[in-house]
Amino acid sequence: PSNRIEHPAGGYKKIFESCEELAEPIPAHVSGKIPAWLTGSLLRVGPGLFEIGDEPFYHLFDGQALMHKFDLKDGHVTYYRRFIRTDAYVRAMAEKRIVITEFGTTAYPDPCKNIFSRFFTYFQGIEVTDNCLVNIYPIGEDFYACTETNYITKVDPDTLETIKKVDLCNYLSVNGVTAHPHTEPDGTVYNIGNCFGKNMSLAYNIVKIPPPQDDKSDPIEKSKVLVQFPSSERFKPSYVHSFGMTENYFVFVETPVKINLLKFLTSWSIRGTNYMDCFESNDKMGTWFHLATKNPGEYIDHKFRTSAFNLFHHINCYEDQGFIVVDLCTWKGHDFVYNYLYLANMRQNWEEVKKAAMRAPQPEVRRYVLPLDINREEQGKNLVSLPYTTATAVMCSDGTVWLEPEVLFSGPRQAFEFPQINYKKYCGKNYTFAYGLGLNHFVPDRVGHLLHVLILVFSGVLMSIVVKPGVTQRPAFLLILSATDLTEIARAEVDVMIPVTLHGMYKP
Numbered sequence: 075p076s077n078r079i080e081h082p083a084g085g086y087k088k089i090f091e092s093c094e095e096l097a098e099p100i101p102a103h104v105s106g107k108i109p110a111w112l113t114g115s116l117l118r119v120g121p122g123l124f125e126i127g128d129e130p131f132y133h134l135f136d137g138q139a140l141m142h143k144f145d146l147k148d149g150h151v152t153y154y155r156r157f158i159r160t161d162a163y164v165r166a167m168a169e170k171r172i173v174i175t176e177f178g179t180t181a182y183p184d185p186c187k188n189i190f191s192r193f194f195t196y197f198q199g200i201e202v203t204d205n206c207l208v209n210i211y212p213i214g215e216d217f218y219a220c221t222e223t224n225y226i227t228k229v230d231p232d233t234l235e236t237i238k239k240v241d242l243c244n245y246l247s248v249n250g251v252t253a254h255p256h257t258e259p260d261g262t263v264y265n266i267g268n269c270f271g272k273n274m275s276l277a278y279n280i281v282k283i284p285p286p287q288d289d290k291s292d293p294i295e296k297s298k299v300l301v302q303f304p305s306s307e308r309f310k311p312s313y314v315h316s317f318g319m320t321e322n323y324f325v326f327v328e329t330p331v332k333i334n335l336l337k338f339l340t341s342w343s344i345r346g347t348n349y350m351d352c353f354e355s356n357d358k359m360g361t362w363f364h365l366a367t368k369n370p371g372e373y374i375d376h377k378f379r380t381s382a383f384n385l386f387h388h389i390n391c392y393e394d395q396g397f398i399v400v401d402l403c404t405w406k407g408h409d410f411v412y413n414y415l416y417l418a419n420m421r422q423n424w425e426e427v428k429k430a431a432m433r434a435p436q437p438e439v440r441r442y443v444l445p446l447d448i449n450r451e452e453q454g455k456n457l458v459s460l461p462y463t464t465a466t467a468v469m470c471s472d473g474t475v476w477l478e479p480e481v482l483f484s485g486p487r488q489a490f491e492f493p494q495i496n497y498k499k500y501c502g503k504n505y506t507f508a509y510g511l512g513l514n515h516f517v518p519d520r521v522g523h524l525l526h527v528l529i530l531v532f533s534g535v536l537m538s539i540v541v542k543p544g545v546t547q548r549p550a551f552l553l554i555l556s557a558t559d560l561t562e563i564a565r566a567e568v569d570v571m572i573p574v575t576l577h578g579m580y581k582p
């Protein structure tokens with residue numbers, strides 16, 4: 075609302091401040107009544123250390139991975155958090171400097187080393203980060219914290235101890251996978267990743283990790299590439315953050331945010347570059363949609379096109395009467411949204427935060443509908459005949475299909491993001507409800523407090539970590555809402571501040 079003074083003291087800056095891990099779980103102060111059936115753990119990850127000594131991290135995705143856990147049992151709640159012992163963290167602690175280059179922060183060679191060994195490190199190339207601050211998800215019986223590189227980190231979801239670093243390149247031909255895999259009810263995991271193949275062949279690979287094995291072996295050892303999507307440009311794969319999965323299809327949206335591989339391979343290994351330096355936008359291609367079947371995995375060679383947008387999160391997608399319905403949290407235009415997520419931008423005063431958000435791509439929740447049955451003769455005609463949507467798909471003279479979306483939510487500088495659905499029941503199926511976090515000029519603040527992310531638990535509860543900056547006593551809490559009407563059921567307050575978290579999961 076415009077008649078309210080928002081964020082007068084810039085309280086949101088508090089969620090980008092370093093904190094200490096806890097030696098043991100601390101009790102939370104519960105008000106309201108937590109349902110008796112709600113027994114389990116809310117696990118979340120995010121950045122928790124925003125500098126090493128006097129060396130700052132620059133980007134929202136650079137801080138060292140901190141794992142958080144709220145345990146709920148018999149109406150009582152405890153809170154616990156530990157830094158994940160990644161190589162990036164352990165070596166930074168040992169050497170008291172940033173050792174591994176993060177997404178938007180370059181690590182420089184050790185100034186204490188002599189000139190020869192410095193020269194050597196300089197030309198050895200940069201080590202890929204294992205700073206798994208983005209998400210946590212199960213594979214088989216195990217739990218992994220992840221970022222978007224080839225490294226995932228096995229963690230103990232009860233003690234929050236770090237177990238081991240796993241290099242996916244040992245099992246799969248991918249250069250990394252997203253932090254947003256899909257999981258089927260039997261435990262099969264699917265993910266997508268860029269593959270910079272031999273002789274510069276480029277593709278996006280869908281990988282499949284089987285469910286828990288009878289012989290108790292690690293399912294990752296039996297993972298394989300199921301199907302490949304081609305790249306729109308020879309040396310420039312698009313950045314991919316998530317993908318869609320229906321009962322029988324994979325949906326991959328190829329956006330104009332590109333990774334310049336030549337930059338990546340040359341400057342990356344020679345001068346001080348980080349991941350953010352290797353992105354560029356293609357202002358000509360717009361956005362391409364791709365489909366593949368799941369079983370067997372086969373690429374469908376239809377060319378679906380629409381105007382340029384950034385995409386991070388698929389909400390859901392499903393098949394209906396010969397169409398694929400794809401719901402997305404989009405950001406309009408080809409300018410990379412991550413350019414606006416530098417910590418210096420996010421820690422500015424409210425007026426400056428608003429000004430920056432005015433220049434950034436604008437968020438919009440959109441529904442696209444892709445026809446499966448395509449007839450080249452039907453030029454100029456809208457192929458979408460689903461009665462409940464205004465989304466269109468028109469066959470063009472060059473054989474491509476031009477898509478226009480139905481807008482599901484649009485508010486200037488107001489994003490519906492970090493979407494959640496009742497995943498177990500409705501992933502890949504026709505559904506009604508999606509829940510999300512409200513970003514106001516990139517600041518997560520809907521409902522008046524700083525609101526993190528909503529996680530939906532099976533019988534209709536939403537859980538979110540909320541912080542109250544400026545309040546000295548119990549500055550953070552776990553909020554439990556009714557999923558039906560978003561009324562408060564209970565809250566569990568703690569006596570520590572909780573920094574921003576990105577994603578997570580509920581473990582019953």
Ligand SMILES: [Fe+2]
Nearest residue numbers: 253315386577
């Ligand atoms: Fe994400």
